[in-house]
Amino acid sequence: MLYEISEEQRIIIDTLRNFCEKMVKPVEEENDKEGRYPEDIVKEMAKLGFFGSAIPEKYGGNFVDYFTLALLSEEFARYSPSLATVMGASSLLFGNNLARNGTEKQKEKYLPIVATGEWMGCMGLTEPGAGSDAMSLSTTAKKVGDEYILNGTKTFISNAPVGDVALVYATLDKSLGPKGICTFIVESGFEGYSAGKKFDKMGLRSSPTGEIILEDCRVPKENLVGGEEGLGAKHMISGLDTERVGWGAMSLGLAQSAFDEALKYSLEREQFGGPIFNFQMVQKMIADMATEIEAARLLIYNAAAILDKGGNARLAASYAKLFSCDMCMRVAVDAVQIHGSYGYIKEFRVERMMRDAKIFSIGAGTSEVQRMIICHYLRK
Secondary structure (H helix, E strand, O other), rough: OOOOOOOHHHHHHHHHHHHHHHHHHHHHHHHHHHHHHHHHHHHHHHHHHHHHHHOOOHHOOOOOHHHHHHHHHHHHHHHHHHHHHHHHHHHHHHHHHHHHHHOOOHHHHHHOOOOOOOOOEEEEEEEEEEEOOOOHOOOEEEOOOEEEEEEEEEEEEEEEEEEEEEEEEOOOOHHHHHEEEEEEEOOOOOOOEEEEEEEEOOOOOOOOEEEEEEEEEEEEHEEEHHHHOOHHHHHHHHHHHHHHHHHHHHHHHHHHHHHHHHHHHHHOOOEOEEEEOOOOHHHHHHHHOOOOHHHHHHHHHHHHHHHHOOOOHHHHHHHHHHHHHHHHHHHHHHHHHHHHHHHHOOOHHHHHHHHHHHHHHHOOOOOHHHHHHHHHHHHH
């Protein structure tokens, strides 16, 4: 085996699993149906320290390494990819990014209140006209005295409707290209900041997603991440590497859960005098699902290991994200197929899983973008 789960990691996973069995699994389908953000569960997540999972201990978190974070994200998504997204958007996209790129004062001010779950974090990158082409963002920042004035709209932002603080990417001068991009810490209470509409989504319906609207939003110069202009593109790219590993781990957890449901059903459901598992066509689907899940697991754990060693994980993260997220959709579709007509009704969990699965090949860089990144490296 290329990877080994330590005793400490098993304790973390067991703690999460017990929490999910008790509090998450019994209400996940109802929360999905209502599109409900479960504040009660989120508060319990905070008490158990889940929002500090990607934030260093020095700043109130309990970050161990990216491999452990991948294990945690994978296990959480087996029960609720929605809540795994809530956790990841705050702890990883905001917290981990700031921990790697912020000044000491910025870290000391914001990371402890995000690590405890007192404040919910998010990241404002995607715009109505700049999704996959992130470098063409149109949100602007203008230095005026001791402040920056931000204008623009961010969309499809996880945690935006409930967020207290966001990392926002904006450009000082479009003519400078990537060198003109900066990262800002923007509190929801700042003048000119507002959260737009909450989206009614196909899947991940317990994870609130919406807009961040900046209208002459006044941001103190002390909230320029890293204290230096022009570093935003660097922050963005490194953040996407870690996000893709986390996103891939979540898709792996969802796929594993869909597979478990399909295997269980195939062994219990009888047709023509025996379980449908005995049918060769069903066995082909089961075997292919299991093989692809294990292959995705190796790719994700490998990318996490590269991050932990401080290496360049760009290509490995794209390999992992591309394969695992596309695999997740294939597995979810086959899980529904194995259930037959029962898989198409909301009474069975695989129906929700198939809806949840679709976003993974879109978010954190589409599968098409991952192929572009991979080919960029292969061409060198």
